[in-house]
Amino acid sequence: MGQAPDLDPKTQFRELYVREYPSxxxxxxxxxxxxxxxxxxxxxxxxxxxxxxxxxxxSGPPGAWLHRIAVNVAISYLRRQKLSRIIAPKLLAGPYLGDYGRVEAKTVLERALARLSPKVRAAVVLHYYHGYTRDEVAKALGIPSGTVASRIAKAMAVMRVELVGSEQKLEAARSER
Structure with missing residues (x-):
């Protein structure tokens, strides 16, 4: 996060949009x-x-400011939709583009992410998907760094259980062939 020069959202919003939209x-x-x-x-x-x-x-890079807004929008959406009740059909709806191994890995990872609360998921996404440091995640989410650390630790414990369970199911399916 931080290699490109900071853009001022007040005067350079279009450039900021172009640079930050994918992330x-x-x-x-x-x-x-x-x-x-x-x-x-x-x-x-x-x-x-x-x-x-x-x-x-x-108080930080404008990209972190944008991520904080986006995370808050996503959390609000997830609260309204009660995602936990509708996540299974979405994961089983159909394959993604790409080879089967990547599809399976992505599905397993999404299932593990779905088990996390939106606030915990936000910390994981910013830290692992975007490479934010814990301090940068804290600034982006407006929470203490210690809270980020505990959310990430909680997420890893929950995801580990899901990923290990999925691996065991896959091994059992392979041995039945």
Missing amino acids: VFRSVRAMVLDSATAEDLTQEAFVRAYRAREKYRP
Whole structure:
């Protein structure tokens, strides 16, 4: 995060949009597990950021500010949709593009991510998908660094159980052949 020069959201919003859209979209997509919904929510996040651009105070990079807005939009959406009740049909809806091994790995990972609360998932997405440090995640989410560490530790424990369970099921299926 930080190699490109910081852009001022007040005067360079278009450039900021072009530079940050892919990263913000990936974060939202990883949280909501649906590309079409992620596109809508990413656009909503940028609209909110545009409307709030005059209130931007540079306490960190503008990309972190945008991610915070996007994560909040995604969390609000997930709360409204009660994602935990509808996640299984979405994961089983159909294959993604790519080879079977990648599809299986992505499905297993999405299932593991789906077990996390939206707030915990946001910390994981920013830290592991985007390479934010814990301090950067803390700034992006507006929470203490220690809270980020505990959310990531909790996420790893939950995901480890899901991933190990999926691996055991896969091994059992292979041995039945």
